[in-house]
Amino acid sequence: MALINENFLKLKAGYLFPEIARRVKAFTEANPEGAARLIRCGIGDVTEALPEAVRYAMHEAVDEMGDRGTFKGYGPEQGYDFLRNAIADNDFKARGLEVSADEIFISDGSKCDTGNILDIFGAGNKIAITDPVYPVYVDTNVMIGNTGEADENGAYAGLTYLKCSPENGFVPDIPEEKVDLIYLCYPNNPTGAVATREQLTAWVAYARKHGSILLYDAAYEAFIQDESIPRSIYEIEGARECAIEFRSFSKNGGFTGVRCAFIVIPKTLLGYQKDGTAYPIHPLWSRRHSTKFNGASYIVQKGAEALYSDEGKSQIKALIEHYMGNAALLVEAVKAIGLPVFGGVNAPYVWVGTPNGLTSWQMFDKMLNEANVVITPGSGFGSAGEGYFRISAFNSRANVEEVCRRLAAL
């Protein structure tokens, strides 16, 4: 009798974005007119063309596959050296950070990486996540059995929720209790907040004191405008002893449909066996990656490498400027109608307080039905997100300007 993993039965409703898709589909089927003027600012998905440098490189790679002399079969599971070196040189060494190419593991996406990372950690870890938070962190912990059941607010027994609010600038306070794995995402999805050097220094000190590991999601680092804000956790002294960093080409290079990301595991990072014996994390992930993954597509890796060329860098810069220009317009429009607004300055997300005590999903339905704009309900990111909604700046300029007009008219 094949037994299922009953932890899956603890999961609440759908994953957030499929639920949004369901409501939008119902709306568009019932309202052809509203459907025609619908603007999607819900899911944080890029909208602009893939950079030319990337397309050029991918065309070349496809052609290489057409000649048996240059054909590429299985590649190294950890990624091709050409890409690992480009990342190490440009994202780390050029910024004075000590991350070597063989500490970088290429994958097909950060969603996979942030979910799969739990494979190498044992049962019995105390897990801390911010609230609100990217739902994947929570759901993957539920699936693997690191939690109990959810309460009526959707909070899972056994997880430590680190509340984020305007009072702490949406960066959680250091907890009094001991936790073992801590998910931090800055620039933050969904709040658009950033963490300062001082705040991250405190987290690194906490993790080192307790032998904890920070799972640092820096998928949005390219959107940071303020030079004083760290773009990598490894800008903090001691982070190589306590942090894994997740990076992605999805949002800087427009790779959400192309699929490429990477993870940094310093060789100096240790975990522990139950008896207290230290054990390095790097070989564990290397083994996991070699056994359950077969490398990202060669063609995709060649595309990602092109992002580090001069053309690629300037094309990324143009994309970031475009999206951050959108964010600035949205922030202004929300301010003008008097709603509390956060983020949108060093991140492509604008985090807004709902008016008149509306719940997040009520606001979602109101925006959908009255403004024909899809936003993301804050409560979908955790109970501390209740009373907020997220507007994504990933869109065309014309659409964003129209969203601003509709917000004014609401």
Added chain:
Amino acid sequence: MALINENFLKLKAGYLFPEIARRVKAFTEANPEGAARLIRCGIGDVTEALPEAVRYAMHEAVDEMGDRGTFKGYGPEQGYDFLRNAIADNDFKARGLEVSADEIFISDGSKCDTGNILDIFGAGNKIAITDPVYPVYVDTNVMIGNTGEADENGAYAGLTYLKCSPENGFVPDIPEEKVDLIYLCYPNNPTGAVATREQLTAWVAYARKHGSILLYDAAYEAFIQDESIPRSIYEIEGARECAIEFRSFSKNGGFTGVRCAFIVIPKTLLGYQKDGTAYPIHPLWSRRHSTKFNGASYIVQKGAEALYSDEGKSQIKALIEHYMGNAALLVEAVKAIGLPVFGGVNAPYVWVGTPNGLTSWQMFDKMLNEANVVITPGSGFGSAGEGYFRISAFNSRANVEEVCRRLAAL
């Protein structure tokens, strides 16, 4: 204190193919002359150019990404309908099999799928694997804690090994004990054996009797030449109630470096909660796939779709004919030197008994040092593989002819 998953510490040595790579590297560094004439028939990796139809479709898809009007961001996690429909129509409906498009989940590879599938099954399942076997099935069960420690032969406590030998045609006998999850791979890697309709019918009957699930890996179905051999487990009546099928574009379409595969989970397939309550498997995998995966690359999926065009089909046919022509030559060459030979008729692998009581790794070293040919030691696939080695037919014709000459000269 971050606890590691100590199950990883039970894993023996390296994963097979990295270990082969290590020995080959040591040899080539020490023997420049041998290195120059080295022929690789070890890892089962395709060598011929990617079909033109695929490259054409991928070029088009890259161009689509360059226009914001046709740009594709996040796709459906389960795969694009264009590909799911092409698979359902061509691989199943056209053969009279009942598999619908929404029972097909597109991924970036069968190695990922066969490893990740364990996420949805609970602890306490009795796992059966054939011996010899593709190492990923074993290692992923070790990692997730479904086994105890390995003994001196590398056999893990708690796993049920189903011995495959010339006596049973390398298709395991139905076990007397009850097992819950059974990995079957036909055409088989590494032995090149196929399972007959009668043999698969017996397995389906066994699984249905015990509420077990067959994890049926059909990655090599395209190589079947004998029309009486089932290409899909769903050719067996009742399989929709007891089997998951894994398929890949790696070996038929030459996608080992492109990365695309799929898995079929019939909606009629049930697993069980501990209390005996039945629960459908399809929504569990759908949830897993939505939460821990973000869809295969759009460009790659467009390439895979092209394999179902008339041009794509005829280009696959030519590739299969090429590799199976190689296999026939290898079988003849091995027969000529009087070694026991299996496979190579409906599969691209030739499975050979070692001469003079050599162990598999001794034969590996002999072939490497004396013939400068890389093969795969049978014992790397399990203890029942001791005394055998695998020759892969994935190579150029010229290389295979040269391997045949070197075998004759050994």
